[in-house]
Amino acid sequence: NAGVTQTPKFQVLKTGQSMTLQCAQDMNHNSMYWYRQDPGMGLRLIYYSASEGTTDKGEVPNGYNVSRLNKREFSLRLESAAPSQTSVYFCASSTGSDQPQHFGDGTRLSIL
């Protein structure tokens, strides 16, 4: 039982490059989320998808786009990476919007 799987685990990009972070869950959860974690700031919500076919902005959506490809998969895209987007990115899922969220192991992204 894999839970929430994120790929890649590590990535280094140059400023201006684009990249898609992948997330898949095998728990038949309806809701999925993307967060970024920066030192001393906890987790901040970038985008979420309350159910298949819907996506909504979170606290820090600028510079990102998302796609809820199907019930299992929720991807995060950086169209033109900036050094300020250097962070650890976490994907999470839950059965419903007010239920406990289960997290992947994260993607460590560095932008030079």
Add this chain to the structure above:
Amino acid sequence: GEDVEQSLFLSVREGDSSVINCTYTDSSSTYLYWYKQEPGAGLQLLTYIFSNMDMKQDQRLTVLLNKKDKHLSLRIADTQTGDSAIYFCAETLFGSASKIIFGSGTRLSIRP
């Protein structure tokens, strides 16, 4: 506004109890959570409490909720070296789709 606050560091002796505290500002919270993050890993849901409960116990973990003071605590009995991690307090808000507010995390270190 919505805010969840925790102290940044806690150091305890192995075998003692650890108490990690959290305060929150929004009284419309539904669930309150404790997550554990070990180095290089994602957030692991430890336990959670519904806002109409005062206490929840699960093996070595005890969660206490004081709604009047908007204070949540996590007590870890007989603290072991494997408990070294960052602990995040979080709340979900009633009527707010898919929104979890995280604290900045408390780093628990264990000394021999």
